[in-house]
Amino acid sequence: MEFGPLIKYYRTQKGITQKELATGICSIPHLSKIENNSKDANEETISLLLARLEVSFDEMEEKEELIKTLLRDFGEKINFYLREEIEVIYQKLKEIEHVVPFSAHMYSYELYKYRYLLFKDLLSDAEAQRDLLHKQKKNFSQHEWYLFHYYNAVFLILKGHFKKADELLEELYIKDDYETTNGEFLYHRALVKTSLDQSGHAIHFGKLALQIFMNQHNFYRILHTIMLLGINYTHSNIYEEALVCFKHLIRNAELLKEEKMLPQIYHNMGYLQKRMNNNKEALAFYDKSLALQTVNSKNYLVTLYTIGELHWSSQTYEKAEECFQTVKSLSNEIGVKKYKLLSEFFLIHMTSLEKGIKYLESKVIPYLENTKEHKDDLTRFYRMLSDYYTSQGMYLEAVKYFTKVH
Known part of the structure; x- marks a missing residue:
């Protein structure tokens, strides 16, 4: 604890x-120094000065240790995706936030606050916190430097x-090979590779992350990682493995009433x-x-559109039209x-x-x-x-699109 600046803070x-x-x-002059x-x-x-300010020296040292403990627990709860416990610890940290700048954990606290804002998907606030941290990065320890850049990668993921x-x-x-062998880092690598359609790489990193999460009994992250593996097995046409993943997810998510995950699990099982x-x-x-x-969400829009496509391919056109009309209207509303x-x-x-073919060529394909x-x-x-x-006997046009497929 930096007691000098702390004394000045309480005095003023x-x-x-x-x-x-x-x-x-x-x-x-001595006090000023x-x-x-x-x-x-x-x-x-120091004790006499703090006592006159009605602040306990022992209490300040206890708070230093408390900050250290809370930050360690905070990072662990985020890694284990324990939402309620994360909120409890965050509120405890907020209660002693005024002491944090005088502790040895000032930058760690600001970094974990950045991670918390990302966890809550508060991207505007997270961006402001990122900019604040960027100005201080020359003062970071090696571990703090790693956390800052890793959280920046998470920010980029959330921004798409x-x-x-x-x-x-x-x-x-x-x-930094040591820092990057943890489950969270490997999970985010798998997530990025999934989004870039690099299923082979995604499966590789996903398996590594899954093994670590299983060793830690990190249940929520196990489910998240199995979801990624299921998606990538599907895209790689490894359907039996994908089925195993999604059946496991459905069984456990339904058992736990994990309502936030179930819609995505059902959607991906539907896609498979x-x-x-x-x-x-x-x-x-x-x-x-x-x-x-x-109802008014992008995920709802995507699922409804896919249902419309299924009805269209099954030639139940009335139901397909109903779906596509709703999708069109909702797409306009949410942009x-x-x-x-x-x-x-x-x-x-x-x-x-x-x-339809003309619209497909002139609007959709471009x-x-x-x-x-x-x-x-x-x-x-x-x-x-x-x-x-091909059906129209226009073979040059047919070959043009056939070669794009292959």
Whole structure:
């Protein structure tokens, strides 16, 4: 604990002059040097000054130890994803926040606050905290430097900047092999690789993370990691492994009534069943997912659109039209261009095949090619165009899209 600045803090807070505080204890110049940390004082002098300020020397040392303990527990609870316990510890830290700047844990506290804001998905506040920390980074220890850059990668993930996050995580991995062998770091590497459609890498990092989380009995992170593995096994056409993952997730999430995870689990199981051409089973899982979601959310929009596609491919056009009309309306409300374009395409296609194909080529394909984030959609629509032009005897156009698929 830096007692000099702490004494100055309490003195100014109580409106006491240096003369009033120093009288009978030490000289005013001596007190000034103590307050500015330019002169060490013995424990007796510090105790007398604190006693006059009605602050206990022992209590301050206890708070130093308390801050250290709370920060250690705080990091552990975040890693174990224990939401309620995280809030309890955060509130305890807030209660003694005024003492933190005088402790040896000032930067660690600000870093964990940054992680807390990311955990709560408060990205504007997190960005402000990141900027504040950036100004202080020259004072960080090696571990604090690692935490700052790692949390910056988490921030980039939450902002959807997966390529930049991947580069930063790779840089950290190269620089510090010890810090980057923990489960959280490996989980985020798997998450980024999943978002970049690098399923092989995602499975590799996911398996490493899963082993660590299992050794720690970190139940929530085990579920999160199995979810990532299931998604990547699906994209890699390793369907049996994917089924094992999602069945495990459904069994445990339903047992624990883990309502925040269940919609995503059901959605991904639906996607797996769709990939396996089990449309009836896929629809059942998508319906279960939709029933648990908030109506005016992007996830709801994605699931409803997929249900519409399933009805369309099953030629239950009335139900498909109902889904796509709702998707179109909701896309306009929340500003999601992709699903606005896709729902409009299917609505036009159900009315006129020729107009639908024209809309697909002029609006949907250019958008998907420019965003470079929808490989599966592009492949499917390339095939659709190739098949259409083949059926029309327009072989040059058919070959153009066929070669894009392969």
